[in-house]
Amino acid sequence: MLERLNQALDHLERHLDQPVDVAELARIACTSEHHFRRLFSALAGMPLSEYVRRRRLTVAGAEVLAGELSLLDVAVRWGYGSNEAFARAFRAVHGVGPGEARRTGAVLRSQPRMSFRLVVEGSSSMEYRIVEKDAFRLVGRKARVPLVHEGMNPAIVAFVKGIDRETVGRIEALSDQEPRGIVNVSDDLAGDRAEGTELDYWHGVVTGADAPEDLDSLPVAAGSWAVFQTSGAFPQAVQYLWRDVFTQWFPSNPYESRPGPEISQVRVSADGTQADAELWIPVRRV
Structure with missing residues (x-):
């Protein structure tokens, strides 16, 4: 199960700039959409939608600092229809707006790529x-x-x-x-x-x-x-x-x-x- 979940996360990462296809993620994990969402939330400690938002804005933050694309191009690539909407989401994650981050080289926050692994914790069983x-x-x-x-x-x-x-x-x-x-x-x-x-x-x-x-x-x-x-x-x-x-x-x-x-x-x-x-x-x- 954990291996299949990690395969689903790899797929998500490869298509991070596209609309999330939860049905496809669930298919890769060999489970239902309902169970995939529930299991991800429990294992990750956050909903799938929140993880995707943080990952997108992490990559967007790197693109803002690189300065190769306009702020509007970065916003559009990551699903925001305007600079204003992008700036609000960017500030909510990073604590500064994208314009300020590009001008000052501000410290940004990063959501690492997530993967699940088995951790053995004691010998107690669940009845x-x-x-x-x-x-x-x-x-x-x-x-x-x-x-x-x-x-x-x-x-x-x-x-x-x-x-x-x-x-x-x-x-x-x-x-x-x-x-x-x-x-x-x-x-x-x-x-x-x-x-x-x-x-x-x-x-x-x-x-x-x-x-x-x-x-x-x-x-x-x-x-x-x-x-x-x-x-x-x-x-x-x-x-x-x-x-x-x-x-x-x-x-x-x-x-x-x-x-x-x-x-x-x-x-x-x-x-x-x-x-x-x-x-x-x-x-x-x-």
């Missing part, structure tokens, strides 16, 4: 199980919130606190299958999982029952789910489990992620510092 589930519904309350990679998500905390106990009790009573009880669900994530990207957050249950009219409902198709468990500091243990699934488990197993909601069930200690968690990721065998 998982594959569950085949029939179609079901998510029923509960949902809200559109920004993605937060580490630490508590203030928008989610405020949303959950705003659900009254009577409603939570009615939702929980609808639970009739695994994972049982109240679950936390992320779905319909826009873009490449960058910090601040919006997603649908659900506070609800997995059920075969119809939803009451005053509750939100999402039909989920039948399919396979990879289920993982962890215990540790809250909320870091849950966030690190998701990271480890994509950086360690997927590259080592014949599965890829498929579109669908990611479900977690978290039991937090009385003092709010520790948690036991179970993570359900929709997968398919490859």
Whole structure:
């Protein structure tokens, strides 16, 4: 898997001044576009779109300093329709505008070419199980919130606190299958999982029952789910489990992620510092 990912990155580098063809990158990596984006983001620590932007502006920076092309020619080559748009993007990465950089020989920032390699980290294993589930519904309350990679998500905390106990009790009573009880669900994530990207957050249950009219409902198709468990500091243990699934488990197993909601069930200690968690990721065998 890592070798195929590196082949995809080599292809990207050879066509860096052209529109990104994610379908072709995924084909080279022998995976779906959905999984390619997810895996790249987890391994690289940034979305594919952000990496491409940084690499383009790194090469553009070298061309600005070389002085062989006009600033407009450099801008157009790297996909910017005007000097103004190029200058804004250039300054966001390098801290100075292209004109200033050319005049003063300013120090610029570089995004190195990325490649992935296997690093052996200890001898611990990841325990998982594959569950085949029939179609079901998510029923509960949902809200559109920004993605937060580490630490508590203030928008989610405020949303959950705003659900009254009577409603939570009615939702929980609808639970009739695994994972049982109240679950936390992320779905319909826009873009490449960058910090601040919006997603649908659900506070609800997995059920075969119809939803009451005053509750939100999402039909989920039948399919396979990879289920993982962890215990540790809250909320870091849950966030690190998701990271480890994509950086360690997927590259080592014949599965890829498929579109669908990611479900977690978290039991937090009385003092709010520790948690036991179970993570359900929709997968398919490859």
